[in-house]
Amino acid sequence: GQNIDQPTEMTATEGAIVQINCTYQTSGFNGLFWYQQHAGEAPTFLSYNVLDGLEEKGRFSSFLSRSKGYSYLLLKELQMKDSASYLCAALDSNYQLIWGAGTKLIIKP
């Protein structure tokens, strides 16, 4: 079957760095997405990776290893507003999105 695994919850300190991991098992692979969802709000697009390597967007970076079925989202210089759930989703060979259950990130002062 197809599956996405990511930690349920993580805690980090304001100003620090946190890495949220995501492993996937899909029938074929056409890329991996990360979305951010603040409580009570819409999920919003953060990143899309289809090639191996690291892509940086300001304080946020996303990494992909296709051979390992692994991705991570790296958040630097954490701010209180980064407290949110982070959703990992992989595109399979039929371009269907397979979603993880999300990682709730708690930022402490």
Add this chain to the structure above:
Amino acid sequence: ETGVTQTPRHLVMGMTNKKSLKCEQHLGHNAMYWYKQSAKKPLELMFVYSLEERVENNSVPSRFSPECPNSSHLFLHLHTLQPEDSALYLCASSQDPLGGANVLTFGAGSRLTVL
């Protein structure tokens, strides 16, 4: 308004009620989606519409009935729901659902509670 707008934001209904959720997108996108989001579970795709035609129905019970009158509007009609249907219902849109890595733009959701 811009983006994807969902109404109502909160809905409480009994198991014998009939209600509808509404979604409107102002992005000129060609595809619209309904997702169910339950606590600590992955997003569940319910329905996909492309250019007002339903292209996917993921074995959703018939008590959920979608309607897409045009490319900007999407409804989810609810009838004789069960308590386990209580969840956040998210609407999303994208430029094109068929192939490609389509970025989804989501609405803030309708929080449904079935008593």
